[in-house]
Amino acid sequence: MHYLIILILASLGFFLLFKKFFSKNLKQLETTLSGLKKEYAESFQENLRLNRQNLDLRNNYENTIALYDITKEISKSLESATVFNNFKEQVNKYIKIGDCQFLGKEADLTDYSNYTRFPLEINKVLLGYLLADGIKEEDKLKFEILSQQFLLGVKRSILYHELQELAIRDSLTGVFNRRYYLERLNEELRRSGKFKYNFSCLMIDIDHFKKYNDRYGHLVGDAVLKEVSKRIKENIRQIDFMSRYGGEEFSVILSETDKELAKAAAERIRKAVHEEEIKVYDENLKVTISIGVSTFPEDGKDSITIIDNADTALYRAKELGRNKVVSY
Incomplete structure (x- = not known):
């Protein structure tokens, strides 16, 4: 009988000791687990942020490459007027603008004071101005890139006509050959x-x-x-x-x-x-x-x-x- 009581008391003590030890470890585990959950949540959000950033960078990269790649579309014609019409058509695919004009270097710009101006030069010689109305600040860089593609198209047109002139003109007198x-x-x-x-x-x-x-x-x-x-x-x-x-x-x-x-x-x-x-x-x-x-x-x-x-x-x-x- 005494042995039974001793055994019960020993078991009870052992149980209480185990419970105290387990409770302490459980709290530590819960704290650790909570920290891990928080770190996971933060890592998950950071991963989402980085994915979005990568997607934005990729889209920006692809859009920028596309901007530089429209020269072939702009330069389908060798006539400057048609090159400009092709340019306007391409611009509207990438940014929203109001009116757009291409004016020669001697043009009076008084009526275009509210327009954003982009001087166009070939070999440091002013060719004219590309003017845009209603262009957003964040789109100005894109428009500037596009304007350079337009300039390449115009330069190609000018070069073609110069070569045509050389082919039909007498080099000494300048009259037709x-x-x-x-x-x-x-x-x-x-x-x-x-x-x-x-x-x-x-x-x-x-x-x-x-x-x-x-x-x-x-x-x-x-x-x-x-x-x-x-x-x-x-x-x-x-x-x-x-x-x-x-x-x-x-x-x-x-x-x-x-x-x-x-x-x-x-x-x-x-x-x-x-x-x-x-x-x-x-x-x-x-x-x-x-x-x-x-x-x-x-x-x-x-x-x-x-x-x-x-x-x-x-x-x-x-x-x-x-x-x-x-x-x-």
């Missing part, structure tokens, strides 16, 4: 044939040109060519067409002009060259020209015949003593 002249002559033949118009062809040659080259050198010869081409151009209309046909020979197409009017125009050109000396460096040169005239359709109905007959008249003018106008 023979190849382009023949293209335009054929266009004039088709147009005049369709509408029953006259047009005339002038073949113009500088008299004794070789003498200037031999006596004064090629620099003087080049200066004479430039001045003669200048005087010819000053004495024809805007609708007329002039080219350097080769060497010291020029040709002019006088649109909608019959033979009598063509002879009068040729005489005006001859006098413009003959009556005023050409000053080249320290030399004052008396320069004359001979001109042959042919007229469509009476002197030919194709380009070869028109040119050949004007050339025949030109050589006839040479035979008659030069400094003359002769019609076929």
Whole structure:
């Protein structure tokens, strides 16, 4: 019996001791667990924040790359006006703006005082201004990036047209070259044939040109060519067409002009060259020209015949003593 009581008391003491120990450890575990839960919650929120930040950075990166990648869309055309229209279409995909204008460097900007201005330069030379109305502050950087893509499109357009000009212009005199002249002559033949118009062809040659080259050198010869081409151009209309046909020979197409009017125009050109000396460096040169005239359709109905007959008249003018106008 005594043993049973002792056993019960020992068990009870043992239980109380175990309970006290377990309770203490349980509190420590609960504290630790609570700390872990808090750390987990904080880590979870931080992870969410970082994911959102990464997503924002990725979106910003992709959007920025997209902004730089629209050049091919903007530059689908080689005409500046179309490039600008393509630009406006692309801008509206990325940011919201009100009015947008592209103005040349000489434009009066008084009426655009409320617009955000972006000067556009090529090789440090001001090309013009890109103006935007209603653009938000946070979108200005995007618009600036887009404006640079527009500038690339405009630069490409300008370069293309400069190359086109180089391809059709005589490098010395700046007038059209023979190849382009023949293209335009054929266009004039088709147009005049369709509408029953006259047009005339002038073949113009500088008299004794070789003498200037031999006596004064090629620099003087080049200066004479430039001045003669200048005087010819000053004495024809805007609708007329002039080219350097080769060497010291020029040709002019006088649109909608019959033979009598063509002879009068040729005489005006001859006098413009003959009556005023050409000053080249320290030399004052008396320069004359001979001109042959042919007229469509009476002197030919194709380009070869028109040119050949004007050339025949030109050589006839040479035979008659030069400094003359002769019609076929």
